Amino acid sequence: MAAWQNLVNFLGPDLARIVVGLVGVLALVQVNALFLVWLERKVAAHIQLRIGPKEVGPFGILQTIVDGIKLVSKELITPRHVDRKLFMLAPIAVFLPVLVSFVVIPFSERLLIRDMNVGLLLIFAFSTFNVLAVLVGGWASNNKYSLLGAVRAVAQNVAYEIPLLLTVLSVVMWSNSLQMSEIVASQSKIWHVFWMPVAALIYLICATAETNRAPFDIPEAESELVAGFHTEYSGMRFALFFLAEYSNMLIVSAVATTLFFGGWKSLPGLGFLPVPGLIWFFAKTYVLIFVTIWVRWTFPRLRFDQLMNFCWKIMIPAALLHLIVYAGIIKLLR
Amino acid sequence: MNSVQSLIQPQVLAQLGFAGVVALTLTGALIAVFPRNILYNVLGLIICLTGVAGLFVYLGSPFIALMELLIYVGAICISIIFAIMLSRPLHLSLPKRHLPKVGLALGVGAAVFIMLSAIISRTEWQPAAMRSNDWSITTLGTYLLTRYDLVFEVISLVLLVAILGAIIISGYARRSTS
Numbered sequence: 376m377a378a379w380q381n382l383v384n385f386l387g388p389d390l391a392r393i394v395v396g397l398v399g400v401l402a403l404v405q406v407n408a409l410f411l412v413w414l415e416r417k418v419a420a421h422i423q424l425r426i427g428p429k430e431v432g433p434f435g436i437l438q439t440i441v442d443g444i445k446l447v448s449k450e451l452i453t454p455r456h457v458d459r460k461l462f463m464l465a466p467i468a469v470f471l472p473v474l475v476s477f478v479v480i481p482f483s484e485r486l487l488i489r490d491m492n493v494g495l496l497l498i499f500a501f502s503t504f505n506v507l508a509v510l511v512g513g514w515a516s517n518n519k520y521s522l523l524g525a526v527r528a529v530a531q532n533v534a535y536e537i538p539l540l541l542t543v544l545s546v547v548m549w550s551n552s553l554q555m556s557e558i559v560a561s562q563s564k565i566w567h568v569f570w571m572p573v574a575a576l577i578y579l580i581c582a583t584a585e586t587n588r589a590p591f592d593i594p595e596a597e598s599e600l601v602a603g604f605h606t607e608y609s610g611m612r613f614a615l616f617f618l619a620e621y622s623n624m625l626i627v628s629a630v631a632t633t634l635f636f637g638g639w640k641s642l643p644g645l646g647f648l649p650v651p652g653l654i655w656f657f658a659k660t661y662v663l664i665f666v667t668i669w670v671r672w673t674f675p676r677l678r679f680d681q682l683m684n685f686c687w688k689i690m691i692p693a694a695l696l697h698l699i700v701y702a703g704i705i706k707l708l709r
Numbered sequence: 710m711n712s713v714q715s716l717i718q719p720q721v722l723a724q725l726g727f728a729g730v731v732a733l734t735l736t737g738a739l740i741a742v743f744p745r746n747i748l749y750n751v752l753g754l755i756i757c758l759t760g761v762a763g764l765f766v767y768l769g770s771p772f773i774a775l776m777e778l779l780i781y782v783g784a785i786c787i788s789i790i791f792a793i794m795l796s797r798p799l800h801l802s803l804p805k806r807h808l809p810k811v812g813l814a815l816g817v818g819a820a821v822f823i824m825l826s827a828i829i830s831r832t833e834w835q836p837a838a839m840r841s842n843d844w845s846i847t848t849l850g851t852y853l854l855t856r857y858d859l860v861f862e863v864i865s866l867v868l869l870v871a872i873l874g875a876i877i878i879s880g881y882a883r884r885s886t887s
Contacts, residue, residue, distance in 0.1 A: 387719065493772050500775040503783030507755065510790060514748060526794055533787055553846070
């Protein structure tokens with residue numbers, strides 16, 4: 376506590392909050408990625424009747440740390456024909472929205488870096504930089520596979536952003552706020568997922584597409600495009616793309632938890648248990664992440680035209696209809 | 710120790726931030742105009758618009774700032790990039806700058822600049838304390854649907870025309886090729 380007091384005295388309360396929040400978020404991002412890569416490999420292995428990593432540490436849980444050290448110590452190769460400035464900028468730019476998004480996510484009742492009244496909007500506004508970084512990286516690589524991957528990534532992200540925002544809009548109308556803490560507070564009795572299950576489903580599908588995960592992983596479809604937009608990246612630059620992907624999984628799942636699954640509130644009927652909100656929050660978030668991993672190893676990849684048709688002909692009309700219907704319901708109820 | 714502490718006073722930080730945002734806007738604008746690589750130009754535009762969003766934060770409207778990012782960076786710049794990717798390859802030799810065209814662009818830019826500065830100088834700006842503080846999303850929404858509903862409708866009409874145009878262009882292009 377004394378150290379904290381010193382820090383607050385030195386920096387002032389606001390700046391101290393920023394510094395501590397940033398350090399915490401960076402730590403969370405790293406640990407989360409290390410854990411999720413391990414989880415992904417383990418779940419994939421068990422779905423395919425294999426064992427998965429098992430050599431390093433109990434159940435191979437330290438495997439990703441070893442992999443991480445390998446990636447850090449690797450040479451950063453810059454191919455000769457790339458656009459140097461943009462090639463180096465892209466992995467850094469892909470990380471910006473990740474850091475910004477964590478600012479407004481309510482991890483528990485009091486653990487929240489900044490409770491902005493337009494918090495939800497912040498996450499979606501900055502997620503566009505993610506698309507942009509992918510595009511810049513793919514273009515700067517000067518490689519046809521990278522460019523194709525980048526074009527696909529952008530087409531897909533732009534398309535799936537529409538139903539995503541439309542469903543989020545129904546939630547915002549329902550809870551009458553863009554502030555994350557108020558959205559959680561409005562679910563104190565009944566979670567939004569029970570009021571609007573269709574919205575939750577649309578959100579989860581679009582979030583999977585937004586994070587470029589299978590069955591929507593055509594931007595990096597290995598069998599057609601080598602590795603898509605990050606084909607030319609190596610070492611830590613590649614690792615940054617990877618880190619951003621797993622952090623984005625955490626973010627979309629955390630936002631889903633906040634919007635639909637009651638945030639840091641306990642499961643219905645289990646409120647008497649002395650479990651802090653933080654644990655509930657992370658438990659729900661990681662269950663959602665587990666579901667996306669499960670989906671990835673269960674469904675085959677969509678073809679590009681199927682993907683686009685699914686979005687424009689099914690998801691967007693469904694999301695629009697949902698919005699109109701719920702606007703009517705809200706009007707009737709109030 | 711004390712020099713660091715004087716540097717992190719909220720006032721100083723706010724001014725540094727403001728200088729940073731203005732620098733971002735101006736650098737972005739320069740990159741958007743001067744390099745001959747069209748992708749750099751778009752990225753410059755994005756930097757510039759991000760800076761403008763920062764200016765909105767300083768004007769006390771984070772909602773408009775985030776909308777600026779969401780619409781101008783997220784939608785418009787991405788579609789410009791799309792258009793670039795579908796246009797001529799960048800490794801072909803660049804067309805030369807035509808002096809009349811540059812002159813025309815300068816003329817239009819200057820005209821817009823003069824008009825805007827005329828409007829800005831004519832407006833009576835009130836200090837922040839004298840304006841009403843209620844610029845919440847609710848107020849903005851109410852204004853859009855009551856006092857400024859004609860503007861709102863006209864903007865929707867423009868968007869509708871744009872969508873119809875896009876459909877017709879793509880539809881005709883497909884019909885003529887198949």
